[in-house]
Amino acid sequence: MDDFSTNRHSFLAIKFEFETSTPCRHPDLWFLDGNIALVADNFYFCVHQGILSRHSEVFAQIIKNHSGDDKKKSRLLEGSLVLELDDSATDLRCFLLALYDGVSEITHNVGDFDTVSSILRLSTKYQVEHIRKALVRGMSAIWPRSLAVWEAREAEATDPAGTYKPRALYPHPIMVINLAREVGALELLPSAFYDLSRSNASEIATGYLPPGCSQRSETHLLSERELMNALKGREHASRFLSTFVVNELESRECSPNCLHRNERDPFRKRICQATFEATTFEILRDVNGVVFHRSSDPLFAIMDADLMQNRNESSNARLNLLHRACEPCRQEFTASVDAARDEMWRKLPAWFGVDLPSWP
Secondary structure (H helix, E strand, C coil): CCCCHHHCCHHHHCECCCCCCCCEEEEEEECCCCCEEEEECCEEEEECHHHHHHHCHHHHHHHHHHHCCCHHHCCEECCEEEEECCCCHHHHHHHHHHHHHCCCCCCCCHHHHHHHHHHHHHHHHCCCHHHHHHHHHHHCCCCCCCHHHHHHHHHHCECCCCCECHHHCCCCHHHHHHHHHHHCCHHHHHHHHHHHHCCCHHHHHHCECCCCCCCHHHCECCCHHHHHHHHHHHHHHHHHHHHHHHHHHHCCCCCCCCCCCCCCCHHHHCHHHHHHHHHHHHHHHCCCCCCCCCCCCHHHHHHHHHHCCCCCHHHCCCCCCCCCCCHHHHHHHHHHHHHHHHHHHHHHHHHCCCCCCCCC
8 A cells, every 4th residue: 555644734735715816717627517616726627526536535535524514605616616726737637637537548758757747746645546556557667676677668768770869768867756756656766766877977966957948947956865865876886887897807717618718729718708808898988878878877788798799790799709708608697797787776776775665
């Protein structure tokens, strides 16, 4: 059961007297047979008490309390009872549409993020659990608990030419981090923080200004606490990659079953070691995104170290064919890569200061 403890005092957001001038009908959500007017900003939405009560225990209790008041003193709009809310009209419109139409048509890519944010905020506030769970489940396909799902997400953001373009497809992680904290969807945080940690430290600190925006006030910023979490986690991830390079590449010994172990030619005898030395160079060369445009991405760098052993010339191999580890050495290295990436994924919550009961 999700914890909605942040909404214990949500009734305080309900007013029964207008503090401003009489609002206008909202153009989208005004039903002729509606029997309750929800006021937000300068608009009111004439909807149905039964729909609100069925989906939200919070609204059900508010309506019950309101119906027990002296109706002669109740404020009316076009004959409907009035509840004045402190939500924005934009958020309330998205939330009400979700109540009436569902959320099955909503995507979780960058284009729908504002809508998802509005619905998730109010479905949390008003305890509409089935909508909240559906949205968090959808977001979890992009900000997952599982490394395997993360890999599918990364592949989706890579175009046919091999260029990685996550910002064209997915919401910026700063916005996701802030939303996840606001609504208590903490399971989204480790992968969102990791995504953000691949940016330069200065970019993390200065925040994200969405395309089309020009005002500094429109910049999405992390809180001081979250900024420290992001930078500390970034340091941990970078250190993990350095340790992997030193332990698994620079000082790597050949397998006991190495096919070149008994070669008389000194050059051929060192083919596997030379392969791992060349791999070290390529990994360090691409730490800043020179080749694949994926700066500071330890999970990808570690995986790519293994993939280099399998690429052929038709797939733009970066290692000469003479510099390929034999099968026994390659299999042992693949096992080391898989173990390192699993270990790194398990460490993400601790690195980024996210307290979860279980992970992944």
